[in-house]
Amino acid sequence: MEVETPQDPQAFWEEFYRTRRTGSAGKPSAMLVRYAADLPAGAALDLGASHGDDVLWLAERGWQATGIDISETALERARQRARDLGLGARARFEVRDLAAGLPEGGFDLITALYFQSPVELPRPAILRAAAARVAPGGHILVVAHAAAPPWAGDMAKHAQFPTVASELEALDCDPTRWTVLMASVVEREGTGPDGIKAQLRDTVVLARRNREN
Numbered sequence: 001m002e003v004e005t006p007q008d009p010q011a012f013w014e015e016f017y018r019t020r021r022t023g024s025a026g027k028p029s030a031m032l033v034r035y036a037a038d039l040p041a042g043a044a045l046d047l048g049a050s051h052g053d054d055v056l057w058l059a060e061r062g063w064q065a066t067g068i069d070i071s072e073t074a075l076e077r078a079r080q081r082a083r084d085l086g087l088g089a090r091a092r093f094e095v096r097d098l099a100a101g102l103p104e105g106g107f108d109l110i111t112a113l114y115f116q117s118p119v120e121l122p123r124p125a126i127l128r129a130a131a132a133r134v135a136p137g138g139h140i141l142v143v144a145h146a147a148a149p150p151w152a153g154d155m156a157k158h159a160q161f162p163t164v165a166s167e168l169e170a171l172d173c174d175p176t177r178w179t180v181l182m183a184s185v186v187e188r189e190g191t192g193p194d195g196i197k198a199q200l201r202d203t204v205v206l207a208r209r210n211r212e213n
């Protein structure tokens, strides 16, 4: 018998964090480290921040970082970790449904790392709105599963798996205003919840907003 899961995004993700993912990975996304380590610190916004691993990594490196997520449970854990690490002044977390709007800009870095969902998520519209909030000279980094990890189970059921072309279309990076620094599918080794390793494919787009526009 199939267990019924809530379809309302807020209810779905609350249940997910209360019952299925109850602890943080304790480390940032490898793709964030790979592509953001050399960017000069400023104001950062992370979409779908979960337990805050990426926001905390940015805050440790001097960024004033804000993580947004629809799940209060996930963000309360993120806030506690920020306090434990003494990063409360540089790492902020805000519960918000990004489908209803984003915080005002301008950010020096906006990240959307595996911001994917098996329930309703107007992801392309959110990414486009995010790009509009990047300050001149700032960057947007979008990383997505290009295919479901082997351990994804029902999380893969209705999730979207973007291609490079669909990500660029969503971001609508007008070449007179943006420089696309990276747009590619990248392989990496990933580790599943039970420690099993697999080669995973990520769609990665990194773009810089030109200063003169």
Ligand SMILES: C[S@@+](CC[C@H](N)C(=O)[O-])C[C@H]1O[C@@H](n2cnc3c(N)ncnc32)[C@H](O)[C@@H]1O
Binding pocket: 009, 013, 029, 047, 048, 049, 050, 068, 069, 070, 071, 074, 096, 097, 098, 099, 112, 113, 114, 115, 116, 117, 121
């Ligand atoms: C697949 S998880 C990825 C989390 C994290 N960025 C990572 O790399 O592990 C997607 C996250 O997006 C959040 N999310 C889904 N829909 C959302 C929405 N409409 N507004 C804000 N956050 C949302 C979920 O609660 C979840 O934490």
